[in-house]
Amino acid sequence: MKPLDLSLYLVLDPDLCGGPANMISTARLAAKNGATVVQLRAPNWKKRQWLETASALKVALEPFAVPLIINDHVDIALAVDADGVHVGQDDLPAGVARRLIGPDKWLGLSISTAEEMREVPHDLVDYLGIGPVYPTGTKTDAAPATGLPAFAELVAASRRPVVAIGGIHAGNCLALMQAGAQGVAVVSAICGQGDPARATAVLLAEIRKGSPA
Amino acid sequence: MKPLDLSLYLVLDPDLCGGPANMISTARLAAKNGATVVQLRAPNWKKRQWLETASALKVALEPFAVPLIINDHVDIALAVDADGVHVGQDDLPAGVARRLIGPDKWLGLSISTAEEMREVPHDLVDYLGIGPVYPTGTKTDAAPATGLPAFAELVAASRRPVVAIGGIHAGNCLALMQAGAQGVAVVSAICGQGDPARATAVLLAEIRKGSPA
Numbered sequence: 001m002k003p004l005d006l007s008l009y010l011v012l013d014p015d016l017c018g019g020p021a022n023m024i025s026t027a028r029l030a031a032k033n034g035a036t037v038v039q040l041r042a043p044n045w046k047k048r049q050w051l052e053t054a055s056a057l058k059v060a061l062e063p064f065a066v067p068l069i070i071n072d073h074v075d076i077a078l079a080v081d082a083d084g085v086h087v088g089q090d091d092l093p094a095g096v097a098r099r100l101i102g103p104d105k106w107l108g109l110s111i112s113t114a115e116e117m118r119e120v121p122h123d124l125v126d127y128l129g130i131g132p133v134y135p136t137g138t139k140t141d142a143a144p145a146t147g148l149p150a151f152a153e154l155v156a157a158s159r160r161p162v163v164a165i166g167g168i169h170a171g172n173c174l175a176l177m178q179a180g181a182q183g184v185a186v187v188s189a190i191c192g193q194g195d196p197a198r199a200t201a202v203l204l205a206e207i208r209k210g211s212p213a
Numbered sequence: 214m215k216p217l218d219l220s221l222y223l224v225l226d227p228d229l230c231g232g233p234a235n236m237i238s239t240a241r242l243a244a245k246n247g248a249t250v251v252q253l254r255a256p257n258w259k260k261r262q263w264l265e266t267a268s269a270l271k272v273a274l275e276p277f278a279v280p281l282i283i284n285d286h287v288d289i290a291l292a293v294d295a296d297g298v299h300v301g302q303d304d305l306p307a308g309v310a311r312r313l314i315g316p317d318k319w320l321g322l323s324i325s326t327a328e329e330m331r332e333v334p335h336d337l338v339d340y341l342g343i344g345p346v347y348p349t350g351t352k353t354d355a356a357p358a359t360g361l362p363a364f365a366e367l368v369a370a371s372r373r374p375v376v377a378i379g380g381i382h383a384g385n386c387l388a389l390m391q392a393g394a395q396g397v398a399v400v401s402a403i404c405g406q407g408d409p410a411r412a413t414a415v416l417l418a419e420i421r422k423g424s425p426a
Contacts, residue, residue, distance in 0.1 A: 046303035047285060072260060074288035080311050090259035096292050 001085050002067040003191060004106050005036040006163045006183030007211065008129055008204050011071075012057075013138060014042050016191035020053045021162065024086045028128050030190055030198040031064035034204035039086055041071035054080045067106060074100045084108065086129065089116060098124045108163075112143035114154065115211050122159040129185060132166020133176065142166065155180035170202045177210025215280040215296050217319050218249040218342055218375045219396030220424065221417050225270075226282075227255050229404035233266045233410045243403055243409040244277035247417035249396065252270065252299055254284035267293045286344060287313045297321065299342065302329060310338045321376075325356035329365065334374040343367050343399060345379020347416050351400045355379065359375060361392055368393035390423025 010030045017023040027038050034108040038043035038061055040054055054076050058068050061092045070076050074097055077085045084106025087097050094109050100105065110129040111117050120128065132142045145166060146154065155162045161182035168176065174186045182208060214314055221326045230236040240251045251274055252372065267289050271281050279295035283289050287310055290298045297319025300310050309323050314320065323342040324330050333341065337353065345355045346364045358379060369374045372394035386397045397420060406412040 047300075047305045048303045051309065073286075075286065075291070075305065078288070078313055079305065087260075090256060092260045092264060092288065092292065096264065100291055109414045183282060193286060 001104055001106075002065055004067060004126060006036055006161055006182055007036045007207050008200065009037040009039065009163050009165075009183050009185035010035040010190050010200075011039045011041050011165070011185055014045065015018040018192065020049070022058070023053060023191075024056050026191055027057055028060045029062075030200045031061055031066040033197045033200040035066060035069055037188070038068060039069040039071055039185075041086075043072070047073070047076065048183075051079055052202045054082060058082065058212050069108065070107060070161055071074045071128070077101060077105070081137050084109070084126070086153055091133055092123050093149070094124045103161045110165075112146065114150075114157070116135070117157050120160075126162060127161045127182070128158050129163050129165050130158075130165055130181075131185075133165025134165045134172065137207065138189075139166075148175060152180075164198045170199075170206050173203060173206045174210045177207055183207065214319075215278055217280060217297075217339060219374055220249045220378055220420050221247055221413065222250040222252065222378075222396050222398040223248040223403050223413075224374050224378070224398055224400045226231040226253045226400050226404045227258065227353065231405065232367055233269070233423055236266060236374070236404075237269050239404055239409045240270055241273045241277075243413045244279040244412045247261070248279060248403070248413055251396075252282040252284055253374055254299075256285070260286070260289065260370045263289045264292055267295060271295065282319060282321065290314060290318070298306055299323070305339045307334050323378075325359065325369070325388060327363075327370070330370050333373075334373070336411050340374045340376060340395070341371050342378050343371075343394075343396075344374050344377055346377050347380025347385065349380045349400075352379075361388060363387070364394075365392040383412075383419050386416060387423045390420055396420065400417055 002173045046087040069084045069086050070082045071086050072091045079192040088110040108127045111127045132145045135145045164181040164182045164184045165185040168184045169189045173208045225236045282297045283295045285304045299321040302322040317337045320423050321340045322338045345358045348358045376396045376398045377389040377394040378398035381397045382402045
């Protein structure tokens with residue numbers, strides 16, 4: 001089991017990256033330059049495409065010991081022996097996902113509201129993704145943005161480490177760390193950037209300013 | 214493991230049935246009136262909806278000993294302990310699906326062409342779905358229709374039982390049985406029909422005319 005450092009959590013997007021080959025090169029550049037987790041998220045893909053890309057990502061990330069998390073599709077995570085699964089409110093419940101992946105894989109859960117926080121099975125999940133904190137154009141079915149104060153309240157209510165997501169860039173990630181996040185998840189701040197390596201390094205430097213020493 | 218009788222294989226469609234509750238009542242009526250297999254296919258659903266509907270279907274079908282097959286999503290099949298999985302050419306490869314579900318579940322594979330037939334791992338699959346035999350409006354990404362002669366050739370080349378699919382109704386299922394099919398798969402011939410019980414019974418009577426004695 002690879003250690004889970006949530007500091008800079010890259011969520012790969014097929015459209016922003018420009019297809020599978022670019023997703024893999026983006027993931028490699030990001031991992032090399034400080035991304036600590038990579039999640040594959042492709043809500044419109046068929047499973048054959050999922051399997052091929054997840055397999056290639058696993059190989060690409062191996063040299064960096066960066067865990068690969070699979071969004072939503074537990075069967076793909078099982079098929080490629082990924083490091084974990086991330087589920088949202090419309091996906092398999094955390095309890096079902098945990099039962100299928102077993103105790104030795106990372107499990108993350110997305111929440112957006114205090115009500116969803118009250119329902120979190122803290123004993124079954126390893127971390128929470130909370131957001132969108134800021135408005136985002138990446139996820140078309142995203143909940144309304146929480147804003148920073150509500151995000152901080154949700155973090156305070158969590159008994160698991162929290163990664164912030166939604167509208168995050170180098171200019172606002174320090175504030176999220178100071179609000180209690182263990183890390184930030186980004187999509188467009190790395191995917192499709194002209195220089196993903198540099199974008200990653202800049203983000204990481206900002207995040208480190210807010211990390212517990 | 215429930216026996217697999219392919220004679221009348223109902224593929225449930227959310228839109229034609231008019232939502233999950235009607236899918237379950239349609240499945241129950243069909244099973245009661247002679248459907249021998251039920252597959253849940255819902256390419257646009259999120260997994261939470263999949264899980265809830267698959268769980269309810271399993272309960273609904275239990276009294277009739279009709280196997281429940283899950284299209285595409287192996288994780289859902291595992292979560293509800295369904296009787297099997299059906300995969301297409303863009304889904305998980307049969308070998309991966311078989312590895313995940315183990316030896317004691319049914320596995321079906323869709324093919325449309327002689328080339329796909331040559332690639333079939335006959336030792337890993339329990340049956341083939343071949344089609345669309347006739348043009349169909351149900352599956353928007355379906356391959357071109359094979360027509361009856363090419364269907365018969367594909368059946369002859371198969372080392373596994375074949376269920377015909379695509380544009381099938383009471384008027385053409387006898388011809389498909391006579392072409393070597395072990396059964397027929399229908400969607401719109403049952404889903405959304407005013408009287409699904411009667412539609413099922415009529416189809417079954419036609420199919421039985423063509424069954425080996």
